[in-house]
Amino acid sequence: MKVTVFGIGYVGLVQAAVLADAGHDVVCVDVDEKKVEDLKQGVIPIYEPGLDSLVKENFAKGTLKFTIDAAEGVKHGEVQFIAVGTPPDEDGSADLQYVLAVAETIATHMESNQILVDKSTVPVGTAEKVSAKVAQVLKKRKREDLKFDVASNPEFLKEGSAVADCMRPDRIIIGTSCEETEEVLRELYAPFNRNREKIIVMDVRSAELTKYAANCMLATKISFMNEIANLAEKLGADVEMVRQGIGSDPRIGYHFIYPGAGYGGSCFPKDVQALIKAAEQIDFDADVLKAVEARNAKQKQVLFQKINGHYGGQLSGKTFALWGLSFKPNTDDMREAPSRVLMEALWEAGAKVQAYDPEAMDEAQRIYGDRDDLRLCGTKEACLKGADALVIVTEWQNFRAPDFDLIRQQLSEPLIFDGRNLYMPRRVQQRGFIYHSIGRAA
Ligand SMILES: NC(=O)c1ccc[n+]([C@@H]2O[C@H](COP(=O)([O-])OP(=O)(O)OC[C@H]3O[C@@H](n4cnc5c(N)ncnc54)[C@H](O)[C@@H]3O)[C@@H](O)[C@H]2O)c1
Numbered sequence: 001m002k003v004t005v006f007g008i009g010y011v012g013l014v015q016a017a018v019l020a021d022a023g024h025d026v027v028c029v030d031v032d033e034k035k036v037e038d039l040k041q042g043v044i045p046i047y048e049p050g051l052d053s054l055v056k057e058n059f060a061k062g063t064l065k066f067t068i069d070a071a072e073g074v075k076h077g078e079v080q081f082i083a084v085g086t087p088p089d090e091d092g093s094a095d096l097q098y099v100l101a102v103a104e105t106i107a108t109h110m111e112s113n114q115i116l117v118d119k120s121t122v123p124v125g126t127a128e129k130v131s132a133k134v135a136q137v138l139k140k141r142k143r144e145d146l147k148f149d150v151a152s153n154p155e156f157l158k159e160g161s162a163v164a165d166c167m168r169p170d171r172i173i174i175g176t177s178c179e180e181t182e183e184v185l186r187e188l189y190a191p192f193n194r195n196r197e198k199i200i201v202m203d204v205r206s207a208e209l210t211k212y213a214a215n216c217m218l219a220t221k222i223s224f225m226n227e228i229a230n231l232a233e234k235l236g237a238d239v240e241m242v243r244q245g246i247g248s249d250p251r252i253g254y255h256f257i258y259p260g261a262g263y264g265g266s267c268f269p270k271d272v273q274a275l276i277k278a279a280e281q282i283d284f285d286a287d288v289l290k291a292v293e294a295r296n297a298k299q300k301q302v303l304f305q306k307i308n309g310h311y312g313g314q315l316s317g318k319t320f321a322l323w324g325l326s327f328k329p330n331t332d333d334m335r336e337a338p339s340r341v342l343m344e345a346l347w348e349a350g351a352k353v354q355a356y357d358p359e360a361m362d363e364a365q366r367i368y369g370d371r372d373d374l375r376l377c378g379t380k381e382a383c384l385k386g387a388d389a390l391v392i393v394t395e396w397q398n399f400r401a402p403d404f405d406l407i408r409q410q411l412s413e414p415l416i417f418d419g420r421n422l423y424m425p426r427r428v429q430q431r432g433f434i435y436h437s438i439g440r441a442a
Contacts, residue, residue, distance in 0.1 A: 001025070001188055004077030006102045008035060008066065010046055010162060010266070010333070011119060011155045012083030017054045018166040020064035022191035027065045029073035039066045047332040047359040050163040074109035079188060082130070083119040083155070088270045093277035094123050103130040107137030113147040115181050119155050121211050121271055123278045127152050127175070127204045151176040151185065152204045154211030159265065160330030167192065172199045175207020212278075215271040216289055221256040222263045223295040229259030229439025230302070239439025240421055259439045261393055261419035262299035264327035264336040269296070300338045303391060303419045304345040306436045310389075310415070316350030321387035321411070323380055324394025324420075325357035325364050332359040334367060338419065339393040347373050356383040358396055384410035395420035404431045 001024050005016040008030040020026040030036050035045050039059070044052045058064035067073060074080065084098035099120055106116060116134065118127055127150040138144055152175030157165040169192055174185050182201055186193075193199055202210070225243065232239040239259050247254035263269070272293050279286040308315060327337035334340060343353050352373045355364065361376050368374055377383035380399065384390060384407055392399055400422050408414045408431065416428065418437040428435040 001079065001184075002077050003027070003079050003081065003188065004029060004073040005081040005083055005119075006030075006070075006073065006105070007082065007084035007098070007120070008032075008039065008045075009083065009085060010048070010159055011157065012081070013039075013044075013046070013055070014048060014051060014157060014162040014166050015081070015083065015119065015155065017051060017058055017064060018163065018192075019188070020058040020061075021054055021167075023063070024188065025063055025076075026058075027067060027073050027076040029067055029070050031068065033068050036066045036068050047330075048159065048162045049330060054163060070105045071109040074106050074114075075111065077114075079115045079117055079184060080106050081117050081119050081153075085266075086120045086122055086270075086274075088273055091277060092270075092273035093281075094121070094126075094270070094274040096122065096126060096129065099126065100129065100133050103133040104137055107134040107148075108141070110138075110143075110146055110148070114149075115184055116148060116150045117153045117185070118150065118208075119153055121154060121215075121267065121274075122152075122208055123212075123274060124205045124208045126208060149176065149178045149181045150204070151178070151181050152207035153185065154207060156211070156214065159333055160328060169198055173207050173210050174199060174201045175204040175210075176201070177203055212271055212275045215268055216275055216292070218256050219263055219268040219272050219296070220288065220292045222258075222260075222268075223292040223299070225257045225259045226262065226299045226302075226438075227295055230299075232439040233441065236441060237439075238441070242439075259421065260299075260395075261303050261338040261342070261438070262296050264300075264338050264340075265333060266335040269293075269336045272296075300341040301345070302438065303338070303342050303393065303417055306417055307346070307389070307391065308349065310417075310434075310436070313349075315346065318350075318388045319352040319354060319386060320346060321383045321390045322353050322355040323357075323383070323390065323392045323399050324396055325355055326360040326394055329394055329396045330359075332357075332363045334360050334363045337394075340367075342391070342393060342419075343368075343374070354383040354385075354387055356380045357394065358398060381406060381410070386410075386412070388412050389415035389417060391417045391419065392422055393419050395422060404428065404433070408432060 003024050003026045005012045005028045008028045016026045016028045082102045086094045089095040130150045172189050229239040246252050276286045276289045325339045354375045356377045414433040416433050416435050421437045
């Protein structure tokens with residue numbers, strides 16, 4: 001099937017590459033000229049396991065193309081995906097300007113009937129806004145003879161396993177009341193719907209809300225567990241034991257109940273906020289979600305508070321080795337990352353940071369540029385040298401079994417602040433370290 005994807009970000013690029021790999025003929029359109037040129041040269045703008053080869057192979061085969069020419073894109077696809085960003089507006093609601101700009105572009109260039117599919121995470125009612133925009137432009141063009149449908153098909157991929165998630169989705173939500181649209185999208189996704197029925201068809205509004213509900217549920221689990229961790233610490237309990245104790249109940253499960261330094265990334269923070277705002281607009285108080293957000297904002301401060309507490313508020317002149325900059329492992333994404341909150345607080349207090357991340361070094365350089373109080377180091381060992389303490393912010397696999405002797409030798413004091421509970425407190429303490437973690441007594 002001929003498919004066009006507007007927006008070549010984490011979602012658009014991965015989905016496009018996976019669709020092309022299954023045999024579809026995919027054209028990707030983006031307004032970012034450099035990104036498009038880079039992709040044509042085989043430079044992949046993001047780190048995502050398996051993506052590099054998938055893009056290069058399908059680009060070489062000619063089933064995956066990149067362009068800034070929107071007219072070419074609109075002409076190509078039987079289905080036009082909208083996969084552009086929906087960042088938070090100033091008040092926290094989802095900013096739909098990019099989604100509506102793509103709707104306008106499609107309407108401006110369409111010469112045949114079209115199916116538009118919202119893949120971006122958008123508030124309930126967005127498909128209606130997209131429809132209204134398209135209708136408005138077609139009217140202006142005097143092309144009301146052209147028919148279109150706007151469906152919702154939210155994306156559930158996880159950064160860090162995005163390719164695998166798109167190739168083997170847990171579910172494929174299709175929001176439409178149009179039979180033809182349903183048939184076309186069923187055909188499009190047939191290669192990914194083989195071992196069991198994964199497609200769930202529903203009305204557009206329910207599909208739009210499903211995506212927010214999923215992310216908000218996961219954020220709720222994290223904030224809940226962080227709350228329990230803080231309580232455990234104060235009550236002299238070990239949250240890791242509590243986690244196992246409750247996770248063994250199948251109604252609760254083990255997923256997403258790890259305490260830590262707060263959730264980040266491009267989705268949970270903005271989606272929780274956007275749903276709170278959407279609720280406000282219809283005079284509904286989203287009490288649970290507000291608490292989830294407030295707990296997370298506090299949780300992002302916890303590592304700094306532990307460090308600051310240890311030094312009695314005297315952080316000026318101290319240097320901290322930071323392991324992990326990305327908001328979670330297996331991605332280079334630093335959007336809303338707890339590492340940023342921590343580094344900025346440390347700088348504010350007059351401390352310096354030496355940081356290492358397996359994938360997010362370029363991203364950190366892009367965000368912070370050259371500054372005296374940040375040194376980006378080539379290895380996790382290099383960043384220890386001369387630091388006063390080690391702080392673990394992201395749970396990369398490669399941080400789980402380090403050489404503790406080397407850490408002790410390199411640091412000026414044997415001191416670890418672990419925001420992800422990677423180590424066994426007693427073992428680390430036996431090695432002579434002062435060890436602070438989350439939800440376990442120091
Ligand atoms: N990142 C994730 O893990 C994830 C997962 C599920 C859903 N989502 C949702 O998917 C959407 C996209 O997220 P993302 O992380 O891929 O965003 P992103 O910021 O990585 O990419 C968006 C892309 O859209 C492009 N763009 C902007 N305006 C455009 C236009 N008019 N025409 C063509 N391209 C345009 C940008 O240049 C950019 O390349 C968001 O709504 C997000 O909430 C993201």
